[in-house]
Amino acid sequence: MGNKTQFHVGDWVQGETWDKQRIYGYVVKIENPEDITKVYIMDSVNEELIGRMIRVLTKSLQPVLEQEPAEASLEQLIDMALLTKDEEWFEQLSAELRKLKKQYS
Structure with missing residues (x-):
């Protein structure tokens, strides 16, 4: 993953949490410094994360392809x-x- 993609509030993203759990959601806030992104989780292998907002390392996220909607x-x-x-x-x-x-x- 480790990318330098610049995200914006509302962008759909997928990636992993610090403990390697797959997540899918959208950007709620870009933290300062920009290496942390707050994501609202719509889907995850860990069902306890669904519907929550979590902080994720920006480098562990990637933009969702257009086909996913x-x-x-x-x-x-x-x-x-x-x-x-x-x-x-x-x-x-x-x-x-x-x-x-x-x-x-």
């Missing part, structure tokens, strides 16, 4: 499949969502 789109489509009671479509979308989440954990 597809997760939110898949969740919306899953909601539509549930509303229309289309079980086959629901199963297909759920499998895609699991696959996408597995890539980043």
Whole structure:
């Protein structure tokens, strides 16, 4: 990881905590000095971190690729499949969502 990427508040990031737990979330604050970034955790292998804000070494983070917001789109489509009671479509979308989440954990 160890990069020199400049992050901004609101940027989506992924990386690891000091004890090597994978995290995914967005930047809440750039600490001073800039080697620490405060991140709101949306997903992690450690479920206790989800929904919390933690400080992470900036060098252990990397920007999230543009394709990842597809997760939110898949969740919306899953909601539509549930509303229309289309079980086959629901199963297909759920499998895609699991696959996408597995890539980043």
